[in-house]
């Protein structure tokens with residue numbers, strides 16, 4: 001029998017890549033989206049939801065093998081009051097809706113996987129495994145509320161896996177795109193102090209982690225979904241420039257980054273000025289094998 005996986009918010013950068021990955025492995029894929037869907041594109045079924053209230057979409061969760069929730073307003077925006085509210089509510093309310101849907105199922109999925117974030121550790125250069133203390137600030141609070149809602153419910157028949165995801169490198173989107181653009185125009189220098197860490201991973205490794213969480217019944221609880229070789233921003237920008245055949249570029253001092261972020265990039269400067277040094281301790285304990293651990297090689301393949 002074919003197996004169905006439901007991807008709430010699966011229309012974005014991570015969800016699209018994972019949907020294609022699942023299709024190649026003969027899973028049936030259903031994406032829950034707020035837009036009026038075409039019903040089926042590229043062999044993937046699209047079903048409408050409002051990401052907050054139960055509706056017809058619950059029928060897709062019934063009898064599915066897994067749900068992987070990618071829903072959330074992008075954090076790549078200026079943190080106005082209304083954007084902040086939407087960043088929180090899109091995450092917390094979608095988690096609540098998915099939990100309620102699972103509770104209603106006669107045949108619930110075996111696992112629900114939640115895409116979360118390493119931002120929970122705040123801005124730190126201390127090595128963070130899953131036991132590390134949480135940081136401070138808005139992004140940390142978002143992650144805490146998100147995780148709290150996810151684990152508020154527990155299910156008899158459905159494992160719960162929370163992936164705190166790092167800086168995902170892939171083609172066609174994600175956080176690498178704006179950095180590539182800057183480097184192309186000779187602006188790919190060190191950002192701020194350059195000492196902030198980037199805990200990166202390749203999107204193929206992330207897809208393999210999601211699949212492992214679905215298929216391996218040992219997976220349960222919180223995992224740092226990131227690669228084993230985090231680097232500082234200074235190193236990352238240098239490797240990016242080199243992979244793009246660009247020479248030295250002037251560093252962007254912190255005040256310049258603040259101005260550029262608000263006025264030109266229209267985004268929150270702390271996204272580039274802060275970072276964390278995270279390791280995938282639990283994944284490594286599970287024996288997960290990373291394909292991409294060398295940043296130079298990874299970037300030269302991607303750019």
Ligand SMILES: NC(=O)c1ccc[n+]([C@@H]2O[C@H](COP(=O)([O-])OP(=O)(O)OC[C@H]3O[C@@H](n4cnc5c(N)ncnc54)[C@H](OP(=O)(O)O)[C@@H]3O)[C@@H](O)[C@H]2O)c1
Nearest residue numbers: 009011012013014033034051070071072073090115165168
């Ligand atoms: N990409 C990364 O490097 C990264 C790193 C760490 C954590 N994450 C987290 O992983 C999740 C997926 O990331 P992504 O890069 O795939 O994000 P994305 O490309 O922005 O996709 C997220 C999806 O969420 C839905 N969405 C957006 N705003 C919404 C709102 N206000 N209310 C309800 N739904 C909304 C959209 O689906 P529809 O418009 O079709 O409804 C969108 O396609 C996010 O929660 C993100 O914070 C990503």
